Amino acid sequence: xxxxxxxxxxxxxxxxxxxxxxxxxxxxxxxxxxxxxxxxxxxxxxxxxxxxxxxxxxxxxxxxxxxxxxxxxxxxxxxxxxxxxxxxxxxxxxxxxxxxxxxxxxxxxxxxxxxxxxxxxxxxxxxxxxxxxxxxxxxxxxxxxxxxxxxxxxxxxxxxxxxxxxxxxxxxxxxxxxxxxxxxxxxxxxxxxxxxxxxxxxxxxxxxxxxxxxxxxxxxxxxxxxxxxxxxxxxxxxxxxxxxxxxxxxxxxxxxxxxxxxxxxxxxxxxxxxxxxxxxxxxxxxxxxxxxxxxxxxxxxxxxxxxxxxxxxxxxxxxxxxxxxxxxxxxxxxxxxxxxxxxxxxxxxxxxxxxxxxxxxxxxxxxxxxxxxxxxxxxxxxxxxxxxxxxxxxxxxxxxxxxxxxxxxxxxxxxxxxxxxxxxxxxxxxxxxxxxxxxxxxxxxxxxxxxxxxxxxxxxxxxxxxxxxxxxxxxxxxxxxxxxxxxxxxxxxxxxxxxxxxxxxxxxxxxxxxxxxxxxxxxxxxxxxxxxxxxxxxxxxxxxxxxxxxxxxxxxxxxxxxxxxxxxxxxxxxxxx
RNA sequence: GCGCUCUUAGCUCAACUGGAUAGAGUAUUUGACUUCGAAUCAAAAGGUUGGGGGUUCGAGUCCCUCAGAGCGCACCA
Numbered sequence: 244x245x246x247x248x249x250x251x252x253x254x255x256x257x258x259x260x261x262x263x264x265x266x267x268x269x270x271x272x273x274x275x276x277x278x279x280x281x282x283x284x285x286x287x288x289x290x291x292x293x294x295x296x297x298x299x300x301x302x303x304x305x306x307x308x309x310x311x312x313x314x315x316x317x318x319x320x321x322x323x324x325x326x327x328x329x330x331x332x333x334x335x336x337x338x339x340x341x342x343x344x345x346x347x348x349x350x351x352x353x354x355x356x357x358x359x360x361x362x363x364x365x366x367x368x369x370x371x372x373x374x375x376x377x378x379x380x381x382x383x384x385x386x387x388x389x390x391x392x393x394x395x396x397x398x399x400x401x402x403x404x405x406x407x408x409x410x411x412x413x414x415x416x417x418x419x420x421x422x423x424x425x426x427x428x429x430x431x432x433x434x435x436x437x438x439x440x441x442x443x444x445x446x447x448x449x450x451x452x453x454x455x456x457x458x459x460x461x462x463x464x465x466x467x468x469x470x471x472x473x474x475x476x477x478x479x480x481x482x483x484x485x486x487x488x489x490x491x492x493x494x495x496x497x498x499x500x501x502x503x504x505x506x507x508x509x510x511x512x513x514x515x516x517x518x519x520x521x522x523x524x525x526x527x528x529x530x531x532x533x534x535x536x537x538x539x540x541x542x543x544x545x546x547x548x549x550x551x552x553x554x555x556x557x558x559x560x561x562x563x564x565x566x567x568x569x570x571x572x573x574x575x576x577x578x579x580x581x582x583x584x585x586x587x588x589x590x591x592x593x594x595x596x597x598x599x600x601x602x603x604x605x606x607x608x609x610x611x612x613x614x615x616x617x618x619x620x621x622x623x624x625x626x627x628x629x630x631x632x633x634x635x636x637x638x639x640x641x642x643x644x645x646x647x648x649x650x651x652x653x654x655x656x657x658x659x660x661x662x663x664x665x666x667x668x669x670x671x672x673x674x675x676x677x678x679x680x681x682x683x684x685x686x687x688x689x690x691x692x693x694x695x696x697x698x699x700x701x702x703x704x705x706x707x708x709x710x711x712x713x714x715x716x717x718x719x720x721x722x723x724x725x726x727x728x729x730x731x732x733x734x735x736x737x738x739x740x741x742x743x744x745x746x747x748x749x750x751x752x753x754x755x756x757x758x759x760x761x762x763x764x765x766x767x768x769x770x771x772x773x774x775x776x777x778x779x780x781x782x783x784x785x786x787x788x789x790x791x792x793x794x795x796x797x798x799x800x801x802x803x804x805x806x807x808x809x810x811x812x813x814x815x816x817x818x819x820x
Numbered sequence: 821g822c823g824c825u826c827u828u829a830g831c832u833c834a835a836c837u838g839g840a841u842a843g844a845g846u847a848u849u850u851g852a853c854u855u856c857g858a859a860u861c862a863a864a865a866g867g868u869u870g871g872g873g874g875u876u877c878g879a880g881u882c883c884c885u886c887a888g889a890g891c892g893c894a895c896c897a
Contacts, residue, residue: 279839281839283839283840284842288840297877297878301877332877334840408853417896420897479882538893551894562824563893575894575896602891603891605893630891671833673833675825677890679832690859691845696859699860702857704858744836750837751837756836759844762845763844772861775860776852776855781856800849
């Protein structure tokens with residue numbers, strides 16, 4: 244039962260009645276687009292507030308206050324409304340009779356499984372591509388953010404009724420793979436000769452490739468390089484990728500992540516989809532041979548004038564047209580990526596989400612252009628950019644050298660702080676804001692560490708049940724009206740905001756909202772707990788079983804909501820600290 | 821040089837996508853343990869939302885402009 248949704252519907256009914264009573268001609272749908280019903284920032288303004296009068300003002304050519312006073316009459320007739328007043332520039336503020344909140348808790352407890360169920364997705368397919376790290380080595384710490392963000396978003400969208408595909412694009416083609424093969428071969432030769440080989444500049448020096456060398460040796464003995472060059476390359480390539488992807492999958496598993504689909508770039512290139520996109524683009528007259536402008540500024544030195552096959556992405560808001568073929572006649576990365584997006588669209592038959600690192604920001608508009616062009620604008624693509632993570636050790640930046648290969652790996656971080664802490668912290672910032680990850684702080688057991696703070700609130704809930712010797716699961720609320728204290732009502736009102744939070748998070752693809760909600764819920768709960776000291780609103784009142792029962796029910800709802808929020812983020816609740 | 825993104829309290833960040841007096845944490849000052857766990861809570865103080873202009877009933881949010889930071893800039897991936 245979602246109180247906000249319920250009263251939003253009442254509001255729509257009232258609007259239609261108002262329209263017909265006064266014979267107005269405004270379009271209800273246009274008004275609905277702008278209509279809000281939300282808790283006012285300041286609780287002095289009541290329980291809910293709507294902007295209805297203000298958005299009608301233009302169509303009706305009347306001042307918002309006059310309209311509000313007319314609407315007030317309708318709203319006063321809504322069930323359980325105690326008071327309606329018009330305030331500020333024309334807000335209509337509604338205050339409910341108190342029993343609406345206690346009834347709400349009572350209903351919630353009778354419908355624990357479904358009270359916050361939202362059907363936003365309605366089973367619609369959505370494909371979310373995230374991580375997609377190059378298969379040239381295990382994941383490093385920097386990958387954690389995109390990985391957790393994408394995974395939490397996938398989980399969130401599943402929760403609200405989408406059919407979600409979690410997808411990883413393997414960049415197993417191109418120059419970097421050649422370097423990888425060269426590096427792997429050196430490690431293979433190490434196996435044969437039993438001598439350490441210096442990895443030259445430009446190749447991958449990481450120790451992890453020793454495992455690739457070993458696997459090659461186990462598979463082919465010392466005869467591998469007797470074959471012709473092409474075949475050797477292919478064998479080494481496939482073993483390298485296989486071994487490294489296995490490492491990556493294990494890293495992800497440690498973070499609680501399991502992808503549904505892995506798509507290979509190489510397969511895209513060798514498939515028919517590239518021809519397909521050319522056909523589509525040709526039929527729309529979006530493709531031509533032309534010469535691009537040289538890049539302005541210092542980099543223009545190496546530029547040479549050349550006619551290329553181009554996609555008119557500038558017609559779709561990109562700032563330049565983009566090359567589809569390289570000078571050697573092979574496809575550009577972008578062309579392949581276009582084909583890959585067509586592949587995703589064909590499989591998904593729904594919308595797409597890409598999660599990228601901040602270093603790919605400049606790439607977004609051309610992919611958007613590609614998707615619009617290929618789908619005739621019928622497929623929505625949302626690209627979420629994850630900003631940088633600064634790894635700190637007690638406030639000081641950690642030193643990493645990519646060249647030497649001694650970066651902090653993702654699995655190092657998970658081993659140090661645990662998957663749940665890492666997941667939560669990665670979501671305590673909006674995705675587009677940079678984030679400080681301080682190894683010392685995230686392990687701290689204090690309010691400064693939000694994971695701990697939320698977990699502590701949950702543990703406290705459980706501690707109350709332990710002390711009261713009441714079984715949380717079997718608890719049945721007897722008399723909700725015993726919840727009277729303003730602080731209890733405040734907590735209930737905040738619980739009522741949970742479905743709204745879920746909805747906002749899901750619609751805007753912003754899982755961080757769940758974290759912030761849980762932190763605030765914990766704060767309200769900790770506060771209520773401490774009220775037990777001076778205001779005599781302890782949860783357990785020994786000579787009043789009915790009151791204890793009511794308060795324990797409230798505690799149960801808090802614990803349930805925290806667990807629900809954490810489960811969406813795929814974090815385990817802690818029962819005892 | 822061009823483009824994209826960002827700039828909110830001393831510091832780290834929110835702000836229901838255009839709503840009312842911009843909120844938390846931290847640091848500072850002060851107070852609360854005979855308790856169902858003080859790993860917590862309460863209170864004070866802290867702001868021209870980077871500067872300037874515009875759009876409108878109303879702007880941190882949209883548009884323009886300037887400044888600063890990050891990332892990217894034919895053919896790489």
